[in-house]
Amino acid sequence: MIFETLTSGFGLFFTFDAVAMTAIGCFLGLIIGVLPGLGPLMGIILMTPVAFYLAPVAGMGLLIAIFVGGSCGGAISAILLRIPGTPLAAATLFDGYPMAQKGKSSEAIGLAIAASSLGGLIGGLFLIFLAPALAIVALQFAPPEYFALTLTGLICIAVVSQESTIKGLMVGIVGLMTATIGMDQFSSTYRFTFGFSEMLGGFNIVAMVVGLFAFSEMFMQIEAGGLDDKPQVRIVRASLHAVVETLKRWVNLVRSSVIGTFFGAIPGAGGVISAFTSYAVARGVSRHPELFGTGIEDGVIATESANNACCGGTLIPSLALAVPGDASSAVLMGALILLGFFPGPELFERHVDIVGGIFVAYMFANVFLFILGILFTPVFASVLKLKKKFLIPIIILLSTIGTFALQASQFDLWVMLGFGIVGYGLRKFDYPLAPMVIGAVLGPICESNFRRSLVISGDDYGIFVERPLAATILAINLVLLIWVCIPDPLKQRARRSLGQRFAAR
């Protein structure tokens, strides 16, 4: 079945459009990842309107490649400037920057790219073998199980929110609420439209997400100042020899990739936790743990292979169960839905070719990551010199036209601006934004399965506890919610011991 999935995907991927878009996506992802404050999520959001106009596999190839490239690009600025381009690269600077200080910038960047690419390929293998298997299991799921799973996805994201779990849950609920605006599919009633005809179809998810993340980020960047700062960056080339060095450390590479894939597959965990965890494990099992943090190859390989393998991991529950692993995969899911394909086990049954195309696109994105990363490192390093006063207006314009292009709707632009202001306000008061996106994407799935379950049971709420699988998932959700009740200082102590112990230098 796996062979069949892949071969049917080859036909869709090996077209000029799909291959070109995947390569372009990887290139853009690397650039976006290099620039501090953007990150792969921003890149996916900005390019979703473009993907909408492409064939499904070409569009998804573009976005997935941005995801892959963006997850690696942050390492370049972490190594050269000690500023991670994305939070994913925060652990990479522990050994990447010291390597650069020793005059080994080329080797460090080469290691980061090689480890990311190989880690991503290992994550891809898990994706190809596990996602279909999980989809087969999910075929046994009925509406009660799906409802319980959507709650799990939402709760996990909130629970691991760096800010506050309660705040994460609140924002997640608001995300679910936004999905109720418009026509109710069951009763055909219009809900929360306040007499505006533009709201009959609800808020456009892309407009929401672009406003929430891109616009709020631009406001924050302007407020933070430094718009004229020009970082002093030495332009270097990545070392090809680093590939050999990465392969020599194959045990670390494979172990870190497995850790990354595992955390990627858990909704809410994500690349940051996987990078820190694999670094901690690599240091723990090393014969010379005292060398970690002084600029050794194993440190860079552990973090970069994990955070890129995570990309493959997050796609497993996203594609098989329609439960996003993180905000980036939630937006990818949203893009897939926009293109007319609904993630979940039915995708594997009815659109095997699309699934295969996505798998092949993901694998080739990692191959392009290696080729483009090694070839164009000087270009990515020079992008770091771009001043914010030029970058911010460009991003604002790209966001605006991209959002408008979806439905040629002026209303979408107002939605984008409105959510930009909401996002800015939430961030100022330390509310996480990711749960709102996940709530908005999961909202329709959550409500429809909830109500469908009640229709099946004749409005008997017992259906959620009478079915063993649904009851088990809800019990897990309850345990996670109880975690909310644990005082924050205790939770923060646990997080600090994992991350900040290595950051104190």
Add this chain to the structure above:
Amino acid sequence: MSEDRASRKRVVGELLMAAAFLALAGLVFQQTRTEFVAAGAASGGAMQNAAMYPEFLAAGLVGLALLLIVRTLWTGRVTVAPGEAPALSPTDRRRHLIKALVCLAAFVAYLLVLRVVGYHLTTPVLMAVLYLTLGVRNPLASAALGIATSLVMSAFFEFGLNVILPVGRFGIGF
């Protein structure tokens, strides 16, 4: 003393945000108890009752907001996200905030006139204002960059993706 004041301000801000969430939940209940009832969609089983699910969500939101309020009042402290805030003087902070507000105002004005005037006349102006506000000191350079950026973007979307951007009353477009 100033740290105390800052802490109190944060607590007040936190409570106001929680109140905003409560207000949102209140709005949901107001709608479900009025508009939905009028539409006959606030009672019955899962199939007919369009108000059930939003009310569950609103109830959850109320519970969490109250929990947050109680916790904030009990501890007198606010949970702050980890990460470094930029070290800015009050003058710099005010200056940058004004820049952000100017950019916001420019963007709102842009949205108000976009449909009427069209993309190709409004966007270069918006971009020039943004560049000028954010630090490109030379007005001519800002104008040139504004025109160039808006042309490149429109070429990409209009020729590359066949998107039709607003032409406005003057009918200007590719």
